Amino acid sequence: MYAISVNDGSLQWTEVDAPTPGEGQVRIRVEAAGVNRADLVQRAGRYPPPPGASPILGLEVSGVIDLAVEGGRFAVGDRVCALLTGGGYATHVVVEEELCLPVPDGLDMVQAAGIVEVWATVWRNLVELGRMSAADRVLIHAGASGVGTAALQLAGLLGARTFVTVGSQDKLDRCRALGAEAGVNRHDGPWVEAVQAWAGAVDLILDPVGAGYLEQAQEVLDVDGRWVLIGLMGGRRAEVDLGRLLIKRQQLLGSTLRALSVARKAPVLRALETTVWPAFADGRIRPVVYADVPMPEAERAHELVSSNETIGKVVLTTP
Amino acid sequence: MYAISVNDGSLQWTEVDAPTPGEGQVRIRVEAAGVNRADLVQRAGRYPPPPGASPILGLEVSGVIDLAVEGGRFAVGDRVCALLTGGGYATHVVVEEELCLPVPDGLDMVQAAGIVEVWATVWRNLVELGRMSAADRVLIHAGASGVGTAALQLAGLLGARTFVTVGSQDKLDRCRALGAEAGVNRHDGPWVEAVQAWAGAVDLILDPVGAGYLEQAQEVLDVDGRWVLIGLMGGRRAEVDLGRLLIKRQQLLGSTLRALSVARKAPVLRALETTVWPAFADGRIRPVVYADVPMPEAERAHELVSSNETIGKVVLTTP
Numbered sequence: 001m002y003a004i005s006v007n008d009g010s011l012q013w014t015e016v017d018a019p020t021p022g023e024g025q026v027r028i029r030v031e032a033a034g035v036n037r038a039d040l041v042q043r044a045g046r047y048p049p050p051p052g053a054s055p056i057l058g059l060e061v062s063g064v065i066d067l068a069v070e071g072g073r074f075a076v077g078d079r080v081c082a083l084l085t086g087g088g089y090a091t092h093v094v095v096e097e098e099l100c101l102p103v104p105d106g107l108d109m110v111q112a113a114g115i116v117e118v119w120a121t122v123w124r125n126l127v128e129l130g131r132m133s134a135a136d137r138v139l140i141h142a143g144a145s146g147v148g149t150a151a152l153q154l155a156g157l158l159g160a161r162t163f164v165t166v167g168s169q170d171k172l173d174r175c176r177a178l179g180a181e182a183g184v185n186r187h188d189g190p191w192v193e194a195v196q197a198w199a200g201a202v203d204l205i206l207d208p209v210g211a212g213y214l215e216q217a218q219e220v221l222d223v224d225g226r227w228v229l230i231g232l233m234g235g236r237r238a239e240v241d242l243g244r245l246l247i248k249r250q251q252l253l254g255s256t257l258r259a260l261s262v263a264r265k266a267p268v269l270r271a272l273e274t275t276v277w278p279a280f281a282d283g284r285i286r287p288v289v290y291a292d293v294p295m296p297e298a299e300r301a302h303e304l305v306s307s308n309e310t311i312g313k314v315v316l317t318t319p
Numbered sequence: 320m321y322a323i324s325v326n327d328g329s330l331q332w333t334e335v336d337a338p339t340p341g342e343g344q345v346r347i348r349v350e351a352a353g354v355n356r357a358d359l360v361q362r363a364g365r366y367p368p369p370p371g372a373s374p375i376l377g378l379e380v381s382g383v384i385d386l387a388v389e390g391g392r393f394a395v396g397d398r399v400c401a402l403l404t405g406g407g408y409a410t411h412v413v414v415e416e417e418l419c420l421p422v423p424d425g426l427d428m429v430q431a432a433g434i435v436e437v438w439a440t441v442w443r444n445l446v447e448l449g450r451m452s453a454a455d456r457v458l459i460h461a462g463a464s465g466v467g468t469a470a471l472q473l474a475g476l477l478g479a480r481t482f483v484t485v486g487s488q489d490k491l492d493r494c495r496a497l498g499a500e501a502g503v504n505r506h507d508g509p510w511v512e513a514v515q516a517w518a519g520a521v522d523l524i525l526d527p528v529g530a531g532y533l534e535q536a537q538e539v540l541d542v543d544g545r546w547v548l549i550g551l552m553g554g555r556r557a558e559v560d561l562g563r564l565l566i567k568r569q570q571l572l573g574s575t576l577r578a579l580s581v582a583r584k585a586p587v588l589r590a591l592e593t594t595v596w597p598a599f600a601d602g603r604i605r606p607v608v609y610a611d612v613p614m615p616e617a618e619r620a621h622e623l624v625s626s627n628e629t630i631g632k633v634v635l636t637t638p
Contacts, residue, residue: 210561223578229565236562242529243555245573246548252571254564259542 003090013296027067032113033088034060058088062112098266104280111287114313118150134159136203144171149288211235288312322409332615346386351432352407353379377407381431417585423599430606433632437469453478455522463490468607530554607631
């Protein structure tokens with residue numbers, strides 16, 4: 001098979017041995033793979049794959065089963081999308097059958113490649129960890145990112161109100177079209193006052209930034225508010241106001257999806273299939289794909305993501 | 320009635336008007352009142368009573384119902400203990416009937432006066448917020464305090480293992496006798512290595528200290544570990560390592576009991592009655608009373624608590 005390998009820091013399309021499925025695993029002939037910001041961090045050496053994971057980049061794919069589990073749910077030829085701990089930038093990948101889902105009705109393979117990682121991420125963080133309810137006011141940073149566009153749509157689907165921060169007016173317009181109730185371009189100035197003017201305070205924040213945003217997060221979080229940290233784009237050292245944490249009963253929750261066990265990821269995927277997949281099928285929500293790029297040109301795809309110009313997902317397609 | 324009032328910073332036994340119960344409230348003729356560290360903070364002006372609460376100090380009492388709710392659970396003459404938002408340092412107090420519990424079988428009124436606040440605190444923070452399970456390794460700071468002695472006994476009752484930090488060898492011995500598996504005298508040096516030697520890492524920390532302990536907390540917290548902050552004895556400004564928070568999926572949870580609504584406190588008390596009160600009755604756990612002091616001498620009781628020499632609770636008794 002072919003896969004992207006990282007050689008001296010550059011991405012190269014290389015022939016490598018195809019993986020063999022272990023017990024409970026299927027093999028997928030990959031049609032498309034989603035690009036995630038985590039891939040760029042891993043490539044830079046700052047997000048090593050968890051033990052047992054493929055060293056190849058790529059956390060999600062769509063494709064066709066080419067080796068099935070005997071007596072399993074999926075048969076050879078079935079169209080699936082899958083959540084990986086690695087290995088997606090390749091023509092073939094193995095993954096636990098439990099971490100595969102059928103391609104939602106109405107989506108093509110490019111769209112399906114970019115939904116599992118971001119929707120599992122937002123389900124895990126907003127619903128499971130953040131205990132989002134229909135009464136909640138939710139602040140979503142990087143609202144136009146892959147995770148952001150999924151987060152604001154999931155919040156809308158479950159009845160919560162959303163405010164986004166983004167990096168351009170164009171992104172803000174797009175988020176509004178996807179259901180964000182309000183938002184700000186962070187280049188226009190501080191967002192704290194805008195959030196307070198919108199809803200007084202918020203109940204839940206989804207934050208890929210970290211340091212630099214924590215102080216403001218504590219300012220806008222209401223009593224019993226939850227701050228879910230899913231990235232460190234702003235750095236890792238921050239000061240926390242423990243007085244506010246205590247008196248307001250705030251919660252600071254660190255989260256990564258990739259290192260969770262299969263046993264903890266599988267229920268997330270089942271919840272997506274039950275609650276989110278039908279909403280793709282009937283158009284209540286939609287995948288947001290910014291560009292699809294041939295997989296051998298993965299370098300260009302990473303440049304796109306690095307540019308911070310993208311809205312939604314960049315997807316790689318196999319030749 | 321008589322109550323303790325704060326005049327120019329000193330505590331004085333003063334005649335004041337007796338309170339009248341509102342809807343759903345009973346009045347208790349107080350026999351004894353527990354002293355909590357929060358009382359000292361409130362007296363110093365740094366922990367104002369929540370809206371609607373009595374300005375009189377005192378978060379828990381035992382006594383006898385002298386005005387009942389019509390058709391309610393308790394009748395005039397019933398012996399109860401109660402969780403208050405204030406008003407305990409007095410001969411009479413009014414409180415929602417839902418926040419009263421019968422005095423556990425086998426306990427006298429002095430013992431009963433010092434159990435509701437601390438046991439509600441540890442149930443709320445270890446079980447509800449900290450999601451303590453029987454497999455957990457639990458670190459309890461100030462293990463010999465009222466809250467600490469309840470926390471280590473609750474953990475033991477539910478099957479979890481405990482490590483305490485305390486301020487003297489005497490306190491450590493007492494905590495061991497109450498079920499702490501291990502512990503350190505914090506004056507003997509840093510506790511991080513001792514905790515790691517004990518169990519590698521911990522799943523849950525109950526911390527009344529705050530600043531000064533957060534960095535070490537993050538060092539000893541395992542993946543999915545929870546740090547529940549219930550006090551600020553060490554100050555309110557601290558640096559947090561967001562990298563560790565994220566990668567280890569740590570949770571920093573601020574908590575206060577007093578400001579919770581009656582609707583959220585009542586289930587805590589029902590859980591205590593079901594799970595903890597029978598354990599008092601059959602001796603699996605025991606109240607820890609360090610001293611009882613006549614209520615008009617409340618000043619002396621506060622000096623005792625300030626001394627940090629006490630093990631367990633100081634209780635005030637009405638004349």
